[in-house]
Amino acid sequence: DQSVGALLEALKGVLESNDTRRFCKIPKGTRDLLPEQMAIRERAFAIITGAFKRHGAVALETPVFELRETLTGKYGEDSKLIYDLADQGGESLSLRYDLTVPFARFVAMHGFGSIKRYHIARVYRRDQPHMSRGRYREFYQCDFDIAGIYAAMAADAEVLKVLTEILDELQIGDYEVKLNHRGLLDSMMDICGVPGSKFRSICSAIDKLDKEPWEAVRTEMVEDRGLPPEVADKIGTFVCLRGEPLELIEKLTAAGSQFSGHSGAKLALDDMVLLFKYLQAMGCLPRFVFDLSLARGLDYYTGMIFEAVFKGTSQVGSISGGGRYDNLVGMFSGKKIPSVGMSVGIERVFSIMEDIERAKSAKIRTTQTEVLVASLGPEMLKARMEVCAELWSANIKAEFIPKASLNFNKQVSFGLDQGIPWMVIFGEDELARGEVQIKQLTADASESDTPLVVPRERLVEELRSRIGTTSGLA
Amino acid sequence: DQSVGALLEALKGVLESNDTRRFCKIPKGTRDLLPEQMAIRERAFAIITGAFKRHGAVALETPVFELRETLTGKYGEDSKLIYDLADQGGESLSLRYDLTVPFARFVAMHGFGSIKRYHIARVYRRDQPHMSRGRYREFYQCDFDIAGIYAAMAADAEVLKVLTEILDELQIGDYEVKLNHRGLLDSMMDICGVPGSKFRSICSAIDKLDKEPWEAVRTEMVEDRGLPPEVADKIGTFVCLRGEPLELIEKLTAAGSQFSGHSGAKLALDDMVLLFKYLQAMGCLPRFVFDLSLARGLDYYTGMIFEAVFKGTSQVGSISGGGRYDNLVGMFSGKKIPSVGMSVGIERVFSIMEDIERAKSAKIRTTQTEVLVASLGPEMLKARMEVCAELWSANIKAEFIPKASLNFNKQVSFGLDQGIPWMVIFGEDELARGEVQIKQLTADASESDTPLVVPRERLVEELRSRIGTTSGLA
Structure with missing residues (x-):
């Protein structure tokens, strides 16, 4: 009858309009950038690129996907987050997970003996997105790396100097850069009695200390990762050590300190002494904190590691991180090219800059029309x-x-x-x-x-x- | 014995070194950009971005992949070249094939009634690569589009004006821009007796005329696409029509011309008359050729179409193309937003600029260090x-x-x-x-x-x- 016909007609209308509109969305964890956001982004990129060029870095570009084997075995527990392309005949490909491994592949493939480069591009991680906190599945990284055989810690110091210049110029809030050394972490675990085979696994647990309290991390070490409780407790006495770099290093290198008799720790502490000297020479040491709880998740670091965080705000998580990775290029070419670098996680920076602009409540110009x-x-x-x-x-x-x-x-x-x-x-x-x-x-x-x-x-x-x-x- | 042992040892060495090196390569059809290439690329982008901003365009960014359904049914015969991501749980995703369909999805999703935007980014096509001729699987496009309800052909004329400004400023050689109109092509096929169901298929055949002689295209029409020989021959009398815009349009609109009695052709010719008037007003008409053989491969065009090519050199293929696509935004939102745009295929431009630099044999600076x-x-x-x-x-x-x-x-x-x-x-x-x-x-x-x-x-x-x-x- 007539009312059923009208109902069916209406239903058909709804279905058709759904049909038209249901594809009008974008993949989970990604976003479009609107003109106002692009204007802010351009301002941030100009500051960051300016700092990179001021330090004599060259630009380069790599493909958005790599052969799958290029990425395999480089990221430790995070490898499960890599995006693979479908098998449509031909090679097995994956989207890049960061810019560091492609850079190492680039250096090896083109036979560079040394290079100082920057690369600003998007990377891809099948992580659980937290859009409001700036965590996306597709996001920009701004990387600066120095590869080559140079004086100990000289390139490391310049990388950190560039980072402080960028964070100062962006004017997005007070920050500090936490510093540690993989050699010191390994020595610390060795001193505490962690077996060598568990170093990376315990390292991953320590890495969670910026988000979780020591008690939770201790439980994970003992119950999930099988560490004897007394070993975990000994680690606990180390990872609470943090402070002004020159003060803490004096304590750690003092005669009778637990590190003083350990050869690996001695080498790492020598590195840190030199690093602090250079950071002081370049006038940026006050930005740094020596923090024995800093571990960094990725497998490829071999020396100094760091992470920049905001001080005393509700902003959580790191805005930048990096470190030394001396063996990554050699995994591709067999020829060791020591390297050190950093990455600014620019999506968080964008969020903060957007908040600042919104607070000003001034309209952002999106064109330059005169x-x-x-x-x-x-x-x-x-x-x-x-x-x-x-x-x-x-x-x-x-x-x-x-x-x-x-x-x-x-x-x-x-x-x-x-x-x-x-x-x-x-x-x-x-x-x-x-x-x-x-x-x-x-x-x-x-x-x-x-x-x-x-x-x-x-x-x-x-x-x-x-x-x-x-x-x-x- | 000893020699076999040595041989085995040597073989092991070779295998191990292969094992280290075999992943030191990049996906087929892609390339790294070296510092010298980046320096040239930055120069080209500065010119192109400068032209876009001079015309008041805003910048925007979309994800590198879209929901697969967003791309489905937009590209005609070329859809088979789309890169799909692997099913790792969650949505079906594909890498973007161009910047036009993501732009239409963007306009629909964010509810823009009008927008003039540019977008410089890489797109992905599983095509047979010809690296030496600048054809890659991953390549940059520089797009400029105007969406919105405006005076007939006014936005079309500005898009073409921007194109000539860019090609003039890049100084990469003498070029011409071929112009045609989808409505004119359809009318021409109608006049020749092509059935409506074969329009797009015959259009794809005509599109090959820039690479193949008429005889080959005629054979394809008759043998592969089932067109009666006399219909193909009649098409042949049209597609050889090309010339200076004002001269040819006078011939085509003259009383007694084959188009003068066809209502569809009349509308398309009205568009072209207006377009030529505006191009003349902006001083760039001498760059254009009215060419009835120009067809463009993509399905989504609905009005004026164009393609820029180099004149009298060994450089083959188009360096830019585009046209009007009035129905694409509506496919996502149901709301029609007429649009017109262009894309500069910048990889070919890079190749030419690199050749010019090589000929100068001057070293290109890759840093700005003072x-x-x-x-x-x-x-x-x-x-x-x-x-x-x-x-x-x-x-x-x-x-x-x-x-x-x-x-x-x-x-x-x-x-x-x-x-x-x-x-x-x-x-x-x-x-x-x-x-x-x-x-x-x-x-x-x-x-x-x-x-x-x-x-x-x-x-x-x-x-x-x-x-x-x-x-x-x-």
């Missing part, structure tokens, strides 16, 4: 195009609204909304006389200021002198 | 770091070589090799006196010029005035 070409009266589209083309030729950033007939106020509103500082205005009459008007476009000046009338042939010149002025002030 | 901080005498590493840190604080791009002891000539060679214009030099004695030397570093001046001695506290100031000068001249 001039809006506007007309009075109907049918002036072609004339607007002609004037715009003249400005583009002079490398002036200009726009017209591509509508056939426009009222003048709509053009003013568009200009104000977009934050465009200048307007060029004309009607049939002005054009016939060979004249145009120039008008500054600010919210308060939009009504009052009298436009300046200039001859058409002097338009570019007049605009140039004015744009220079406003850009200089901005 | 000052090399060098020392005389042993054990000066910490002092070099201190001076470098001072320069970095002043935002001067500076490097030191991180070796413990260095002879002076090695530092000069490094600076010359890297093209670093200035050197700061000191030994123990100068530092004790509170002095440093500044020296210009050019291949011919390296021996002769006397270095300038300046007080340490005036170093930044003295360098700044000099760096300003050389940068200004460069």
Whole structure:
């Protein structure tokens, strides 16, 4: 009957509209960047790239996917998070998990003996996303690495110097950089009586200390990873050691300290003494904390390791990390090229910068347009195009609204909304006389200021002198 | 016996070294970009981004993969080239095939009524690679699109204007832009007697005319795609029509032309008349050729289409293409947002720019370092770091070589090799006196010029005035 027919018809409408819309979404853990977010991102990248270039780094690019074997056996427990491509015939491929392993493969493949490079690109991890906390499945990393045989700890110190320059310039809050050494961690485990075969596994447990209390980590060590309770307790006495670098190193190297008789610990502490000396020479030592609980999750580190975190805020997790990895290049070429590097996890930085901008409640400009070409009266589209083309030729950033007939106020509103500082205005009459008007476009000046009338042939010149002025002030 | 043992040992060595090295390669059809290539790429991107921003476009970013359904049914015969991700639990994902479909999904999902955006990013196609001809499986596209309801052909004209600005500024050779209209192609097929169901299939055949002679395409139409020979021959009389836009359009719109009585053709020709008028107003019409053989492979175009090619060189294939696609956004949201855009295939542009640079045989600088901080005498590493840190604080791009002891000539060679214009030099004695030397570093001046001695506290100031000068001249 009729009502059933109408119901079916309505149901069909719902289904069809679902059908149209259900694919209008994006993969879990990813996001689009909107124009306002891109504007902030560009500002952050400019600061970061500026620091990398200031230190003489070259740029390079690698494919977004690698042969699966390139990534296998490099990341320890995290390897399960790697994205694989489907087998469509041909090679087995995986999306890059970080920029460090591709860099090591690059150095080995192209036979570089030394290189200082930066790489800003997205990496992929099938992790549980926490979008509100800045944890995505696709996210940017900004990496800076120095590969090559150099004086002990000199490249390490420069990497850390670059990191402090970036975090200072971004002005996103007070931070500290935790420092430790894989050699010191291994020695500490050795001193405590952890068997060598359990070093990496216990290291992974220690790595959780930034998120979990010691009691929880101790339980994991004893119950899940099979460590005798007294060994775990001894580790507990070490991992609470943290402090100002020069103070703590003096304590650890003092005669009678538990490390002083251990040859591995001695070597690692020598490294740290040198590192602190260089950081002091470059004026950034106050940013660092020597922290024996820092472990880093990844397998490939071999020496100094670090992680930058925010101080005393609700912001959790690290904003940057890195360390020395002397054996990674050799895993590809057989030729050992010692390397050290860092990665800034820029998604968190973006979130913080966005919060700061929102708090200012000022509108973020998403274009750089300097001039809006506007007309009075109907049918002036072609004339607007002609004037715009003249400005583009002079490398002036200009726009017209591509509508056939426009009222003048709509053009003013568009200009104000977009934050465009200048307007060029004309009607049939002005054009016939060979004249145009120039008008500054600010919210308060939009009504009052009298436009300046200039001859058409002097338009570019007049605009140039004015744009220079406003850009200089901005 | 002994020789067999030695042989086995040698064989083992070979196998082990293969084992180490066999993963030191990258996926088929992809490439790493080396520092020199990155320097050229950055130059090209600066020109392209500059043009996009000059026209008021905003930037945006989308994920590298999309839900598989987002891409399904958008590319016609080329869909088989899409890279799928493995099923690891969760959604079915594919790498983006172009930037246009993700843009349409973006516009629909975020509810934009109009937007002018650019997007420079890599896309993925499981095509047969031809690396020497610039055809890769992973390659950059530089896209510029205008979505929104605007005056007929006004946005189309601006897209084409941007394209000519970019190709002019890149200075990579003489080019022409072929123009046609999907409505005109469809009308032409209708006039020739092609059944509507075969339009897209015959269109794909016509698309091959830039690579194959008419005879081969005619054979494909008749034998593979089942077109009666007399229909194919009639198409042959149309697709040879090409010429200067205003001349050809006059011929086609003249009373008695085959198009004049066809309503679809009439609408398409009206579009083209308007387009040519606007291109003329913006001063770029001489770059265009009206070419009835241009078809474009992708399914989604609905109006004006174009392709830029090099003139009279061995360079084959298009360097840019695009057109109007009024129905793509609506496929995601159900709401029609007419759109038009273009894509510059930048890998070919890179190849040409690299050839031009190679022909100049000048070394390409891969860093922007302005000052090399060098020392005389042993054990000066910490002092070099201190001076470098001072320069970095002043935002001067500076490097030191991180070796413990260095002879002076090695530092000069490094600076010359890297093209670093200035050197700061000191030994123990100068530092004790509170002095440093500044020296210009050019291949011919390296021996002769006397270095300038300046007080340490005036170093930044003295360098700044000099760096300003050389940068200004460069």
